[in-house]
């Protein structure tokens with residue numbers, strides 16, 4: 001590949017999402033190289049989201065649910081989400097799908113085992129990027145690597161999950177459990193999340209929204225207890241595990257960089273939920289259109305002010321009063337219409353949806369946090 005138009009640093013969800021859009025344009029795509037540090041891809045995560053619109057990964061969806069449960073302990077309420085089913089995509093088919101598309105496209109390539117060292121360096125009207133073995137030059141750079149060190153966040157969404165198989169039928173494959181606040185609150189707002197794949201198999205996760213990012217070892221005991229409760233203590237075999245700590249609202253702006261940044265920490269994750277897959281895909285659509293249009297890459301656009309303000313206040317309330325988390329989160333689904341909540345959580349909420357969400361929450365803690373935030377800085381700015 002000769003002179004490059006674009007270097008993409010990191011070939012995970014965001015880097016590959018953009019590469020995929022560029023392959024749509026064959027040889028008229030900008031000449032692009034994705035540098036990925038990993039030697040190969042594994043089935044390292046599952047992405048789930050409400051199908052609020054048709055998308056290009058329908059064939060990769062491995063499970064889908066029309067009903068979801070939210071509540072505490074045995075008292076779970078079930079909500080119908082059939083109009084926007086909750087879908088699950090496992091990562092390896094996504095990585096493989098994009099790799100296949102890249103292989104058939106002359107203008108876009110992917111180099112695995114290419115760990116980028118340091119920051120891009122300006123070079124005339126372009127950038128130099130180094131790996132341990134090579135230096136690359138391109139007109140534009142999009143950096144999807146997580147920042148180092150990791151920034152401070154208002155909250156972290158730490159979770160540990162495992163796909164478990166059991167002999168006795170233990171799960172209802174028709175109903176996913178979005179949040180079951182089944183463990184006493186200790187380190188934040190804690191709940192189990194269960195995606196039943198059959199009566200005998202499920203992805204079971206324990207999640208904590210808290211001020212610290214928790215290691216897998218810190219969540220292991222909770223996950224084992226949650227799994228035992230679900231399967232009645234019988235033997236389980238574990239097919240695969242996943243762990244992460246996702247940012248929920250940055251505590252301050254990241255140091256601005258003169259090259260484009262994207263991905264989870266750069267607007268990819270919705271602050272109040274940590275959901276990122278659909279936002280990253282929407283960014284990839286916009287960024288690819290811009291590259292194909294005027295030739296420039298685009299960062300994620302900031303959320304509208306009202307959404308940012310609501311997310312910030314919500315996160316501050318959960319941080320200040322985590323013991324109220326179950327009541328607030330379960331109350332949201334109990335009091336507002338399911339369609340509205342899903343639209344709001346999927347970045348599609350109208351101002352009316354936002355009003356209904358506000359109306360479904362107890363005013364006291366939110367007014368206190370909104371007042372405190374106003375005294376600190378304008379609403380919508382996190383910090």
Ligand SMILES: Cc1cc2nc3c(=O)[nH]c(=O)nc-3n(C[C@H](O)[C@H](O)[C@H](O)COP(=O)(O)OP(=O)(O)OC[C@H]3O[C@@H](n4cnc5c(N)ncnc54)[C@H](O)[C@@H]3O)c2cc1C
Nearest residue numbers: 010012013014037045047048115116244263264275276277
């Ligand atoms: C286990 C797990 C489950 C999740 N579940 C959901 C979900 O259900 N729904 C949802 O919406 N979101 C979910 N997320 C959040 C989010 O969708 C993912 O984190 C998503 O992968 C973020 O995309 P990204 O491209 O920003 O980061 P990544 O996908 O992590 O990609 C970053 C890439 O950069 C590479 N890299 C890092 N440093 C270098 C370097 N120096 N040189 C070269 N390459 C480098 C990494 O190897 C990686 O491949 C989940 C995240 C995880 C980890």
